Amino acid sequence: MSDGRGPGGSGRRGEPGRPEREPGGRGRPEGGGPGPRRDTHGRERNRGGRGPRQFSGQAPSQRSRAADPARLVAFEVLRAVSRDDAYANLVMPQSIRRHRLDRRDAAFATELAYGALRGQGTYDAILALNVDRPLSQLDPAVLDVLRLGAHQLLAMRVPPHAALNQTVALTRAVVGAGPSSLVNAVLRRVSARTADEWLAELTAAQPDATERDALAYAHPSWIVRALRQSLAAHGRPVEEITELLDADNAAPVVNLVALPGLGRLEEALDAGAQPGDLVEDSALSGGGDLGRLPAVREGTLRAQDVGSQLVARAVAAAPLHRAGDVPADAAGADRRPERWLDVCAGPGGKAALLGALAAEQGATLLANEVAPHRAELVRKALAPVPDSVWEVRTGDGRDLGREYPGRFDRVVVDAPCTGLGALRRRPESRWRRSPSDLAELGPLQRALLDAAIDAAAPGGVVGYITCSPHPAETTVVVADALKRRHDIELLDAGAALDAVALRPLGAGHDGTAQLWPHVHSTDAMFLALFRKLPAATPSKET
Numbered sequence: 145m146s147d148g149r150g151p152g153g154s155g156r157r158g159e160p161g162r163p164e165r166e167p168g169g170r171g172r173p174e175g176g177g178p179g180p181r182r183d184t185h186g187r188e189r190n191r192g193g194r195g196p197r198q199f200s201g202q203a204p205s206q207r208s209r210a211a212d213p214a215r216l217v218a219f220e221v222l223r224a225v226s227r228d229d230a231y232a233n234l235v236m237p238q239s240i241r242r243h244r245l246d247r248r249d250a251a252f253a254t255e256l257a258y259g260a261l262r263g264q265g266t267y268d269a270i271l272a273l274n275v276d277r278p279l280s281q282l283d284p285a286v287l288d289v290l291r292l293g294a295h296q297l298l299a300m301r302v303p304p305h306a307a308l309n310q311t312v313a314l315t316r317a318v319v320g321a322g323p324s325s326l327v328n329a330v331l332r333r334v335s336a337r338t339a340d341e342w343l344a345e346l347t348a349a350q351p352d353a354t355e356r357d358a359l360a361y362a363h364p365s366w367i368v369r370a371l372r373q374s375l376a377a378h379g380r381p382v383e384e385i386t387e388l389l390d391a392d393n394a395a396p397v398v399n400l401v402a403l404p405g406l407g408r409l410e411e412a413l414d415a416g417a418q419p420g421d422l423v424e425d426s427a428l429s430g431g432g433d434l435g436r437l438p439a440v441r442e443g444t445l446r447a448q449d450v451g452s453q454l455v456a457r458a459v460a461a462a463p464l465h466r467a468g469d470v471p472a473d474a475a476g477a478d479r480r481p482e483r484w485l486d487v488c489a490g491p492g493g494k495a496a497l498l499g500a501l502a503a504e505q506g507a508t509l510l511a512n513e514v515a516p517h518r519a520e521l522v523r524k525a526l527a528p529v530p531d532s533v534w535e536v537r538t539g540d541g542r543d544l545g546r547e548y549p550g551r552f553d554r555v556v557v558d559a560p561c562t563g564l565g566a567l568r569r570r571p572e573s574r575w576r577r578s579p580s581d582l583a584e585l586g587p588l589q590r591a592l593l594d595a596a597i598d599a600a601a602p603g604g605v606v607g608y609i610t611c612s613p614h615p616a617e618t619t620v621v622v623a624d625a626l627k628r629r630h631d632i633e634l635l636d637a638g639a640a641l642d643a644v645a646l647r648p649l650g651a652g653h654d655g656t657a658q659l660w661p662h663v664h665s666t667d668a669m670f671l672a673l674f675r676k677l678p679a680a681t682p683s684k685e686t
């Protein structure tokens with residue numbers, strides 16, 4: 145799309161890791177083999193260029209029945225997401241392995257499935273203009289095929305004839321010959337215009353700017369509204385909304401962390417990763433199969449968003465005011481080892497980093513998680529850290545304040561949230577969330593924060609973290625805690641982030657801090673830092 149809008153991408157094509165530019169060439173005979181031929185950029189060969197679109201003269205029923213394996217993988221992912229409520233990022237690697245896709249085809253399948261999922265709302269609106277019945281009356285498998293076809297035609301650099309023929313072949317293979325005529329007819333109509341032309345038609349009669357942005361950037365309108373509110377709540381101009389929505393549509397580069405004292409970045413850098421410029425021990429992956437790096441297999445080099453690294457490090461580094469501690473620089477200072485607590489640790493990304501930092505600082509970490517299978521993931525994540533340093537507890541974090549009153553020097557509450565700050569990583573999640581999630585999560589977030597404060601020792605610090613910038617999950621939770629409790633004070637989270645960052649982040653506002661995909665290229669992580677006051681007064685409410 146000319147201005148980079150729309151479900152297909154961020155206008156930042158050609159970034160490292162963008163699958164459309166995947167190098168290599170497979171040289172499979174077009175039409176004769178099981179799939180299309182892709183060029184050295186991973187794009188299917190375009191015989192027709194941008195000229196008049198040329199489609200096969202054969203009736204859909206006469207064309208190939210064999211589905212291109214990459215498209216089959218994309219279809220399986222869409223089906224699993226819409227039929228089974230699966231997570232695309234979990235299903236995708238399994239399906240890629242099952243179909244033994246090579247690297248280029250895997251990149252194509254990923255771009256196709258993730259792009260179709262991100263753009264679903266907009267593609268459905270375009271498809272609705274071209275189908276003679278409500279989309280809800282279509283076989284859901286046919287609707288998924290149509291979404292895949294629409295994404296190829298409108299946002300990928302797939303030549304129209306290949307998009308159409310291959311999608312019809314996919315329909316014949318996975319749904320049956322009957323619906324292939326409908327898919328053929330609908331996609332021909334879709335291919336008659338560009339994405340910008342369809343958007344112009346969809347938005348022409350739409351007076352509301354939010355609704356227009358929702359269509360143009362493929363987000364539900366309530367999320368557009370929520371993100372605009374979020375920008376305002378964290379002191380950023382609301383005009384940045386389109387940059388933010390655009391950033392949600394870009395495929396994120398995988399961020400890496402080498403666990404301090406345990407892992408080394410060299411392996412990743414030798415494999416083409418770039419050193420991260422926001423926080424130490426981090427790198428931006430150059431793509432490829434990270435699982436073949438020994439450090440990744442042993443768990444000392446991990447995929448972790450740089451925003452998550454920053455907030456975890458900020459809590460680990462914030463100064464404590466412990467009673468009885470001698471000044472840090474006093475000779476022979478004899479301090480009790482610090483005790484750290486991660487209240488919501490699963491699946492263990494921050495716990496692994498905190499565990500490594502705790503080991504370096506002579507501290508211990510209790511990592512708590514309510515879901516047993518996720519607690520198991522926390523154990524796995526912590527495995528490379530000496531086991532004298534950490535313990536995993538499986539249980540409700542809301543009980544920790546009662547069980548361990550005033551016990552921990554550093555407490556992290558990475559609260560369950562809507563994840564509105566990580567939409568770029570979870571392509572389907574924007575269509576699954578609803579405003580009611582905010583109402584449901586609010587009481588749990590407050591109760592977990594209360595438990596964290598209760599479990600903190602006087603002079604200790606509590607970091608409240610969400611991967612959502614929504615004020616209902618961030619600033620309002622913080623304001624409520626400050627109103628409700630007299631045993632905490634708010635610390636400057638922006639300064640705490642800057643203290644662990646390699647350059648000033650400018651993330652602070654009114655004492656809390658908010659990172660952004662369109663500003664920092666991180667997930668939109670929120671951090672509030674509290675100090676537990678020495679003369680603790682019990683909370684006014686429970």
Ligand SMILES: C[S@@+](CC[C@H](N)C(=O)[O-])C[C@H]1O[C@@H](n2cnc3c(N)ncnc32)[C@H](O)[C@@H]1O
Nearest residue numbers: 488489490491492493494514540541558559560
């Ligand atoms: C945002 S995730 C935490 C991510 C984690 N800190 C990391 O960096 O990998 C929130 C976690 O809280 C867990 N959770 C939800 N309710 C909980 C509760 N009442 N007590 C403890 N953990 C809870 C969820 O199962 C989920 O694993």
